Amino acid sequence: MRRRLIQSTLAVVLVVIAVFGVSLVLVETRTISNSAQERVDSEALRLASIVDSRLLGAQTVDADVLRDQVAPGQYAVIGIPGQKPIEVGAKPAGDVIHSTAKGEQGETVRMEEPRSSVTREVGRTLLIIGLVALLAVVAAVLLAIRQANRLASPLTDLAETAERLGSGDPRPRHKRYGVPELDRVADVLDSSAERIARMLTAERRLAADASHQLRTPLTALSMRLEEITVTDDLDTVKEEANVALTQVERLTDVVERLLTNSRDPRTGSAVSFDLDEVIQQQIAEWRPAYRSAGRxxxxxxxxxxxxxxxxxxxxxxxxxxxENSLMHGGGTVALRTRVTGNQAVVEVTDEGPGVPADLGARIFERTISGRNSTGIGLAVARDLAEADGGRLELLQSKPPVFGLFLSRTPPLKKHAEEGPTVR
Structure with a gap:
């Protein structure tokens, strides 16, 4: 691209020089020739006037008298009736420029000048025009190189940005070049980089959330299946199988919820439900794990x-x-329900050491964990609580008390708020 820009710019300059330079050479050559001819004509008339004045005054007219009136390099022949022609100056060799003038006393004056003087002057003019043309070509080349670098370097940067996007590095560069078209391309690439970064973040978050959220239902399901394998009692097998089916349904619900949150973390399907039923379901599900841990x-x-x-x-x-209490807490875990204002609160507490003081409110941030865990569970739990208009808070650090706040007011129907739709 650089070479093409330089070549095209140089071609344009050369064409301009060829068109205007040749025309200028022709005009200057003609002007110099005409000027030389006018000079010789003027000298012939001037010399004829001098001869006239001396003849009218009955003065002597000879070569010695007229020698000072002829410029160096010029040659004059004065013809006076009844006298021998008078020659002044050295007769030029080769091609000459000449002019003849007649006086009032019948005399004639022929003025000659070598054409080589005109040729020298034309050569000097051509040299000046050639130097100007050369300077124009050099300036055009330098300008073309500068312009080519100005256009090619941004394109190289944009190509590198596009290559980085393709290789999985979505960091926007926020670099602009002062060229509207190139800046527009840079804007589009930066916007694409930001969108790709958001998509990659969402995918990584979905993968992390899925691995964490699916672990608990799969563990519970595995425990139920193990109970089935070690018993011969058909009633127990049937009971455990029903519980396992419930676990499968919950696993399906977890997957659907994760997919919904990955598309829009604020899309909830809030309804009014019995809080005791959900709490008892969780206690029944986690009791075998706590029993195995002696808690x-x-x-x-x-x-x-x-x-x-x-x-x-x-x-x-x-x-x-x-699960957080099982992994990091100690003693008995208690789920307490209470009412505050228009909210139902579920408090989860245990008898363990609690949340370290250096974590505090950061306990709900992703990758923040007081022990060697993923640091995802509480962050996901807070997002799930906020998706339906609730909130999850750390009410007390030692002993740890987490509070889940849920509204008790039934949600308004969306169509009732928006009114009828006119089509």
């Missing part, structure tokens, strides 16, 4: 509370809190 899980507080939210999401939030 207990209990519930207390106000019963028969109606809360607003997505039952599956609330179950996942409680599961994350219960």
């Amino acid at each position: 207990a899980i209990v519930s207390s507080g106000k019963r028969h509370l109606q809360a607003v939210g997505t039952p599956g999401a609330v179950a996942q939030v409680l599961a994350a809190l219960i």
